[in-house]
Amino acid sequence: MNFNKILTLFVAFSISQNSFSQALVSYRDKIETAKTELKNSISAFSTCIVKSDINKCVEELAKNTANDEYKKYIVGGILYEIDPDQSLKFHKEAYLANTLEQNFILEYAIELHRNGQYQEAAKLYELYSQKVPNDIRVYVWLTDCYINTNEIQKSIQNWQKTNHSENHISIDNAVFTIYGKTTQIKTRSNLKSEIEKGKISNFYPLLFLDINWESDWWNTTTQKYFLNEDFQLAQNTLGEKNDDYKILKSYLEIKKLQENGEIDQIKNILLENKIILENNPIPVFGEISSDLLRICFADNLLTESEFYTKRGAELLALAKSTKDKDLLNIYAYLQATVDGKVMPEIDKLGWKEFKDERFTKSYFIGKADAIKYDDTELREAMLDFPNSSYLFWLKAKCAKMENKPVKNDLIEAIKREFKTFGTDQNKSSYRLKSYMGTLASEI
Numbered sequence: 001m002n003f004n005k006i007l008t009l010f011v012a013f014s015i016s017q018n019s020f021s022q023a024l025v026s027y028r029d030k031i032e033t034a035k036t037e038l039k040n041s042i043s044a045f046s047t048c049i050v051k052s053d054i055n056k057c058v059e060e061l062a063k064n065t066a067n068d069e070y071k072k073y074i075v076g077g078i079l080y081e082i083d084p085d086q087s088l089k090f091h092k093e094a095y096l097a098n099t100l101e102q103n104f105i106l107e108y109a110i111e112l113h114r115n116g117q118y119q120e121a122a123k124l125y126e127l128y129s130q131k132v133p134n135d136i137r138v139y140v141w142l143t144d145c146y147i148n149t150n151e152i153q154k155s156i157q158n159w160q161k162t163n164h165s166e167n168h169i170s171i172d173n174a175v176f177t178i179y180g181k182t183t184q185i186k187t188r189s190n191l192k193s194e195i196e197k198g199k200i201s202n203f204y205p206l207l208f209l210d211i212n213w214e215s216d217w218w219n220t221t222t223q224k225y226f227l228n229e230d231f232q233l234a235q236n237t238l239g240e241k242n243d244d245y246k247i248l249k250s251y252l253e254i255k256k257l258q259e260n261g262e263i264d265q266i267k268n269i270l271l272e273n274k275i276i277l278e279n280n281p282i283p284v285f286g287e288i289s290s291d292l293l294r295i296c297f298a299d300n301l302l303t304e305s306e307f308y309t310k311r312g313a314e315l316l317a318l319a320k321s322t323k324d325k326d327l328l329n330i331y332a333y334l335q336a337t338v339d340g341k342v343m344p345e346i347d348k349l350g351w352k353e354f355k356d357e358r359f360t361k362s363y364f365i366g367k368a369d370a371i372k373y374d375d376t377e378l379r380e381a382m383l384d385f386p387n388s389s390y391l392f393w394l395k396a397k398c399a400k401m402e403n404k405p406v407k408n409d410l411i412e413a414i415k416r417e418f419k420t421f422g423t424d425q426n427k428s429s430y431r432l433k434s435y436m437g438t439l440a441s442e443i
Contacts, residue, residue, distance in 0.1 A: 024102040024131045027070075031103065034070035042078065049082075050225045054189040058083050065090065069097035073104060076111075082185045088115060102131050110141070114178045118145040136167050137174040143436070144178070144418045147411060152443060159436045164429065171429045172421075176216055179419045184213060188226060195237070200244070203234045204285035207248050211255055212291075217427045222259075227252075246273045247283050254295060263299045270301070277301060279311070282318060286326025293330060308334040325354040332362065341366065357385045364394060373398040389416035390423050393435070407442045410435060 041064040048057035058079065065071045076090035088111040095101075095108035109124035122145040129138045139161040146155035162171055191206040210227040212220045231252065238245040250273045254266050267277065274280040276292060283289045296302040312334060319327035328350050332342045342362050350359025360381050364371060371378060371394065378398075382391045396409035414435050417423060424431040 024100050024105065024127070026102045028103075030070045031073065034068065034074050038064060038071055038074055045078070049185060049189075050229050053193065054082070054186055058086055062086070062090075069094040069101075069104070072097075073107065076107060081180065081182050084114070084182050087111060102128055106138075110178065113141055113145060116148075118148040121145050122149065136162050136170055137177070140171050140174040141178065144175075147414055147418070150411075152411065152439070156436065156440045156443065160440075164433045168429055168433075172427075173216075175418060175421070175429060175432075180216060181214055184209065188230075192230070192233070195233070200237060201285075203230075203238070203244065203248060204283075204288060206230050207234065207252065208285070208287050208291075211252065212287075217421065222255075247275060247288070249273075250275055251283075251288050251292065254292065258295060266295065266299060267301050270296075282311075282315060282327075284318065284322055284324070284327075286319070286322075286324040286328075286330065290326050290330050304334055304337045308338045320349075323354065325350065325356040325358075328354055329356070329358060332359065351381070351384070355384070357388055357390075360385060360388070361390050364391070371398060373402050373404055387416055387419065388422060389413055389420055392416055393423050407439070410439050410442065414439065 041061060045057055045061045048060065061075060061078070065075050072090040073094040076087045076094060079087040079090065091104070091107045091111045095104040098104055105124050106128050109121045109128065112118075112121035112124070122142055125138050125142050125145065129135065129142075132138070139158045142158040143155050143162070146152070146158060164171060188206065188209055191202045191209070195202045195206070207227065207230055210230055211222045213223045213226075215221050231248075234245060234248055240246075250269050253269055257263060257266055257269075269275075270277045270280075270292075276282055276289075276296065283292070293302070293307070297304055297307075312331065315327065315331045315334075318324075319331055328346070332346050332350065335346060336342045344363060344366055347359045347363035347366065350356045351363055364378065364381070373395065375398070378391065378395065382388070382395065385391060392409065392413035396406050396413050398404075399406040399409050413423075414432065417432050417435060421427045421429065421432065
């Protein structure tokens with residue numbers, strides 16, 4: 001090794017050692033000052049994202065950070081669930097400006113983590129945890145980082161520190177912090193951009209998004225500022241006599257009535273606007289149709305058996321002609337409710353042609369007793385859905401039942417379960433807890 005390379009390594013090692021040995025600091029007063037100074041810019045940004053293209057809004061907000069690392073830290077936090085690339089950029093710049101500020105360390109570690117830079121994130125989490133050892137979230141995040149770097153013992157040790165029985169809600173939220181949805185505002189902005197170019201069918205997903213906004217994996221809410229702006233745009237663009245406008249307006253009215261517990265008028269709205277009831281058309285946008293049918297069944301305006309018997313074939317044909325996976329999912333739900341199971345050909349259709357994991361899971365549930373570790377269809381499904389924790393868990397389960405080594409398959413299932421809670425019906429960490437316990441016994 002030449003002298004220059006040795007010198008470079010020595011300097012890098014010295015800097016690293018120096019950073020780890022110095023005490024971390026936390027200047028909350030500077031963070032609060034930055035918040036105050038950015039107050040008007042943040043307010044303008046909030047208005048901008050309602051009315052304008054999100055990229056322009058982010059660009060305008062970014063102008064206010066200058067060379068102030070605390071403002072960059074604040075802006076990075078604002079953009080965390082809006083623009084992951086820009087959020088990472090600002091948190092990185094803040095961290096590099098002061099590598100001993102514990103708030104910067106934690107946020108940059110989180111950014112690295114959700115960007116798949118597990119090894120780098122783990123180093124910063126470990127550093128942070130020395131200063132804040134009671135933050136159990138860090139042990140959750142370290143569990144995930146270490147299992148993704150194949151440091152299995154470290155992963156198990158950190159999971160044990162989370163004390164799941166006492167902290168399961170905090171654990172759920174910690175996982176959501178890393179893997180929660182960050183696309184909604186950009187999706188809304190893109191839908192509006194396409195509408196401006198003439199794609200008016202986008203009003204369906206746009207308004208559905210506004211009124212069914214995912215605040216986390218467990219709750220949805222109505223984004224009223226977005227909804228008011230976008231509904232006004234629909235009214236101005238489509239006109240009140242337009243059939244699509246009538247469907248959208250009816251849907252919003254029904255959702256509001258249901259939210260307020262005023263269900264008596266729902267039937268009248270559907271009949272007046274010739275939607276679903278009394279053999280009226282099923283809206284072609286599956287998510288809205290699914291929601292309206294759910295409301296009709298819940299409020300006894302329709303029964304599943306009657307609707308499936310009379311209009312099941314129509315619903316299936318509509319799903320096939322529009323390639324709408326949510327319409328097909330309604331049909332599968334009705335078939336399961338009325339006939340007691342979903343037919344394999346429907347699940348295969350949803351898997352192969354509609355490329356929807358829900359049908360794939362249903363298909364393998366239906367053939368559970370016949371699945372083997374080397375099942376050709378299971379292998380095929382895992383290639384089609386490489387991020388499915390359910391399919392990888394199924395593979396591990398088969399290994400266990402056939403007395404094959406289970407460790408590697410279980411690790412792969414855990415990696416995916418961390419990202420989605422995909423095998424837990426309630427989207428919680430209880431199945432993850434079970435898998436981590438099994439893994440510990442396999443080591």
